[in-house]
Amino acid sequence: NAGVTQTPKFQVLKTGQSMTLQCAQDMNHEYMSWYRQDPGMGLRLIHYSVGAGITDQGEVPNGYNVSRSTTEDFPLRLLSAAPSQTSVYFCASSYSIDNQPQHFGDGTRLSIL
Amino acid sequence: GQQLNQSPQSMFIQEGEDVSMNCTSSSIFNTWLWYKQEPGEGPVLLIALYKAGELTSNGRLTAQFGITRKDSFLNISASIPSDVGIYFCAGRNFGNEKLTFGTGTRLTIIP
Numbered sequence: 001n002a003g004v005t006q007t008p009k010f011q012v013l014k015t016g017q018s019m020t021l022q023c024a025q026d027m028n029h030e031y032m033s034w035y036r037q038d039p040g041m042g043l044r045l046i047h048y049s050v051g052a053g054i055t056d057q058g059e060v061p062n063g064y065n066v067s068r069s070t071t072e073d074f075p076l077r078l079l080s081a082a083p084s085q086t087s088v089y090f091c092a093s094s095y096s097i098d099n100q101p102q103h104f105g106d107g108t109r110l111s112i113l
Numbered sequence: 114g115q116q117l118n119q120s121p122q123s124m125f126i127q128e129g130e131d132v133s134m135n136c137t138s139s140s141i142f143n144t145w146l147w148y149k150q151e152p153g154e155g156p157v158l159l160i161a162l163y164k165a166g167e168l169t170s171n172g173r174l175t176a177q178f179g180i181t182r183k184d185s186f187l188n189i190s191a192s193i194p195s196d197v198g199i200y201f202c203a204g205r206n207f208g209n210e211k212l213t214f215g216t217g218t219r220l221t222i223i224p
Contacts, residue, residue, distance in 0.1 A: 004155075042117070042201060042214035043156070058211060090155050101146055102212065104155030 002026050006091050006105035013081045013112050021076040021108050023091030031094045032074040033058070033102070034066065036087040043090065049074055081112045119202055119215030127223050132189040134218045136202030141182035144205040146212070147174075151198045159200075160187070194222050 007022045025032065033048035045058030049068040063085060065077040074093075078085060088109050092102040119136045126132060136145070144163055148156035160171050162178035162185060169176055173190045185202055202215040 040216055042216045043203075043212070044214070045211050048211075092155075101158045101161050104157070106153065106155050 004091055004093050004103050004105035006089075006108050008108060009106070010109045011111070013078075013110065015081060015083060015112060017081050018077070018079050019081065021078075021089055021091075021110070023074045023076065023105060024072050025074075025091075025093040025103070026072065027093060027095075027103070028071060029093035029095050029103075030071065031096055031102075032068070033092050034064070034074070034076045035090045035092065036060065036085075037090060037107070038087050046076065046089075083112045086110060086112045117202060117204060117213055117215035119218055121218060122216070123219040123221070125221045125223055126192055128192060128194060130192055132192055132196070132220060133186065134188075134200060135184060135186045136204075136215045137184045138204055138213075139183075142204030142213075143182070143207050145176070145178050145185040146203040146205065147176050147185070147187050148201045148203060149198045150201060150217075156201055189220075192220075192222055194224070196220060197222050 004025045030051045034046040035043040037043045044060050046064050047066040049055045052068050052071050055066050055068055068074050088107045090107050091105045094102045117138050146161050147159045149159050150156045160169050160176040165182050166180050167178040175188045177186045199217045199219050201217050203212045205212050
């Protein structure tokens, strides 16, 4: 039982490059989300999805796109990376929104030069 | 947006001591969650609280949902080296997708 799997674990990009952070879960969870973690700021919600084909913006969505073509996968895309997007990114999933604690992946550490 | 103030920011304690930390909010929540994060890993849920006044234990950990619904507390009894990590509180409301996280309490155990 893998839980929530994120790839890659580390990535360095140049300003303006694009890339996709992958997230997959094998628990048949409907709800998936992406957070970024910055020093002294806790985790902040970027985008979330309540099921396949449905996505919505979180607290800090600018500069990121998401899609949810399957229940298992929820990729996060950076279209044109900026130094301000240097962060640790966490994907999380849960069975539903209401009062279900979320399971987190181990994170992707992203540096934008 | 909502702010969660978590204190203390860091703690240096000796093995065997008890630990207390708290989290306060500018607005109410219906759910309080406590997570622990170790280096290189994602947060792991420790305790979930769903009712004001609720007191819940998980081994040596005890957490309480404040009566005002604007605060929560986490206690760790008889700390051991594996308790080292960053502890985050998070608040949530029914039907709301957003978890609001505190800034974390970093716990260091002195041998």
